Amino acid sequence: MAATERPTRRSMGDRLYDAIFSNRVWRSIFRSGYPNTPRNQMLAVATNVFLHLHPTRIHRTHVKITHTFCLGGLSFFLFLGLTISGVLLMFYYVPSVERAYEDILRLDTDVRFGQLMRNMHRWMAHGMVLTVLMHMMRVFYTGAYKPPREFNWVIGVVLLVLTLLLSFTGYLLPWDQLALWAITVGTNMVGSAPLLGEPNRFVLVGGFQVGQNALIRFYTLHVIGLPLMAAVFMTVHFWRIRRDGGLAKPL
Amino acid sequence: MTTANPAEAQSAAVRGRARRQREEELLVWPDLVFIEFISAVVFTILLVGLSVTVDAILLDRANPAVTPNPSKAPWYFLNLQEMLLHMHPALAGVIVPTVALIALGAIPYWDTDNDGQGEWLSGPRHWLNVYVGAAVGSLGTLLLIFFDNGTHANLWQAATGTKFPVSWLVNMREFQKNFPLWQDGAPLAFLKDIQLGGLLRADLLGGPKIDFALNIPAVLVEQIIPVMAMVGLPILLSAVAHKRGIAQTKRDHMILQFSGFIAVYVTLTVVGTYFRGQGLALGPYTIFAHH
Numbered sequence: 001m002a003a004t005e006r007p008t009r010r011s012m013g014d015r016l017y018d019a020i021f022s023n024r025v026w027r028s029i030f031r032s033g034y035p036n037t038p039r040n041q042m043l044a045v046a047t048n049v050f051l052h053l054h055p056t057r058i059h060r061t062h063v064k065i066t067h068t069f070c071l072g073g074l075s076f077f078l079f080l081g082l083t084i085s086g087v088l089l090m091f092y093y094v095p096s097v098e099r100a101y102e103d104i105l106r107l108d109t110d111v112r113f114g115q116l117m118r119n120m121h122r123w124m125a126h127g128m129v130l131t132v133l134m135h136m137m138r139v140f141y142t143g144a145y146k147p148p149r150e151f152n153w154v155i156g157v158v159l160l161v162l163t164l165l166l167s168f169t170g171y172l173l174p175w176d177q178l179a180l181w182a183i184t185v186g187t188n189m190v191g192s193a194p195l196l197g198e199p200n201r202f203v204l205v206g207g208f209q210v211g212q213n214a215l216i217r218f219y220t221l222h223v224i225g226l227p228l229m230a231a232v233f234m235t236v237h238f239w240r241i242r243r244d245g246g247l248a249k250p251l
Numbered sequence: 252m253t254t255a256n257p258a259e260a261q262s263a264a265v266r267g268r269a270r271r272q273r274e275e276e277l278l279v280w281p282d283l284v285f286i287e288f289i290s291a292v293v294f295t296i297l298l299v300g301l302s303v304t305v306d307a308i309l310l311d312r313a314n315p316a317v318t319p320n321p322s323k324a325p326w327y328f329l330n331l332q333e334m335l336l337h338m339h340p341a342l343a344g345v346i347v348p349t350v351a352l353i354a355l356g357a358i359p360y361w362d363t364d365n366d367g368q369g370e371w372l373s374g375p376r377h378w379l380n381v382y383v384g385a386a387v388g389s390l391g392t393l394l395l396i397f398f399d400n401g402t403h404a405n406l407w408q409a410a411t412g413t414k415f416p417v418s419w420l421v422n423m424r425e426f427q428k429n430f431p432l433w434q435d436g437a438p439l440a441f442l443k444d445i446q447l448g449g450l451l452r453a454d455l456l457g458g459p460k461i462d463f464a465l466n467i468p469a470v471l472v473e474q475i476i477p478v479m480a481m482v483g484l485p486i487l488l489s490a491v492a493h494k495r496g497i498a499q500t501k502r503d504h505m506i507l508q509f510s511g512f513i514a515v516y517v518t519l520t521v522v523g524t525y526f527r528g529q530g531l532a533l534g535p536y537t538i539f540a541h542h
Contacts, residue, residue, distance in 0.1 A: 045279045054284075057277065058279055067371070081295075101312045104309060142372075147363060174309055188344075189340070190345065192345060
C-alpha cells in the first residue's frame, strides 16, 4: 500500500454489506463472492448445482433469442411448472370413478385458486407438447443433432414420446365425457396393432373398457411413473449437452 | 472440442483457434442466466394471464353409455385418427407412428456430415428445401384427403349436374367395391372372398375349424396402396428434387423430407381437429362448437 493511500473510515453501507455477505453463515451457503467479477461469475455457475447445468462460457451466437427461441429451456420450465401445479392438484383429487369428476367440480368451485391451478396445469400441458415439438424442429434445422450429439437426439425423441404419454394419461383424470372417449379412441388405436395390440390394450386399460382400473393405472403413470422416467431421461439429456460442450456451434 | 489439450501438444494454429474461440465466448452469468430468468418471468405472466381468462374444458360426467359424436382423441393424436379413416387401423394407429419415430431417431445416423452444425439452415439450398418440402407435404396431404373424400366427384356433380362418370374413382371404398376387374359379376369378383379355411384343414387334425377369408381388394386399398403412397411419394419427391437440382447433398434431402414430414403431421392434425364433424365427415367445423 502506497504511503499516500490512507485507509478511509468505512461507511455504514460497507459495514452492512460485510455483515450480510461476509459472515460465516452466508459464506457457508455461497462459497464464491458476489458475481461481479469474471472469476466470481464463473464460480457462481460452476459451484451451484442448479446453474452448473450450464457451462461457464457459451458461444456468443447462443445467447441470441433467435438461435434457440429458448424452446428446450421452456420445455423444462413447463415441466417444472407442471410438477408444482400437479402436486397442488393431487391434494384435492381422488382417482376413483365415484369421486374424480366431483373432485374436479369442487376444485373449480370450492377451492381458492383451484380453477386457476387446474387451468395453469392444462395450458402448460398443451404448451409443453408444442414447445417439445418446436424444440425438435429447432434442433433439426440448426443441425444440432450432428456428431457428437447423435445419441442425445435419440434421447430427445424418447422425451417427446414421454411428453405425449404424460399428456395422454393426464387427459383421462377429470373423468368427463371428453376424457373417457378420447382415451377410448386412443387406446383402441393401441388395440389395432397386429398380434400384441389387444393384449397391450388390455394391460393399459386394465380390462375391456375404460373404467376404474384404467383410471388408477393412468393416474399412477401420470403422477409418478412417467415423470420419474422423464426426469431420468432429462438428466441424461442435459448431462450430455454439458459434456458435448454446450449447444452445437459453427465449426 | 472445447476442452483444451496440453499446450505442448497443440500446434500454433490450434492455439490460435482456441484463442479465437475464447474471444467468441460470453459468460453464462450474467449473459445467459439473465435471459433465462426474463423468459421464465414472461412466460409465467403469460400463463397466469391465459389461465385467468380461459378456463380448462370440463364436459359432463363420463358416461360409457353415451358416445359423443364425433369422438376424438387428444389433439396431438388426431393426425393418427385422421389416417385411421384412410387405411387399415393397425397401419394408421401403430405401424406408421412406430416407423416414423424410429426414422426420426435415426436422422443423426443417416446424416453424419458435421458441416453447418449450430447454424440455422446455412446451406445455399436449405431454405428452398424447407419451402418445397412444406408445400408438397401439405398440399399433397390435402389432395389425398380430398380424393378419398370424393370431393372431386362432388365438385363435378355441382358443376355439371350429372354424376361423376367413373364410379370406381370416386374414393378408395368405391375403388375397392366397383373396380371393373372385381366388381360384382366380373370374372375376378372371387378375389373379394377367398376362403382359406378350406386350405387350412386344422379340423382334420382334431383342431378347431379355421374360418379365414381373404379380401384382396380390401388388402390393396387398406394396406398396399397406403404403404406405397407413404413410401413412394417421399421417394418420388426426393428423386424429382434431385433431378431438378433443388436437393443435392444428403442434408438437402434430409431437410426436404423432414419439412415434408412436419407439414404432413400439421396438415393431418389441423384437418382432424377442425374439419371433421359428426361421423367424422369432412367439412368446415369448429372445435369450439364441440367443446
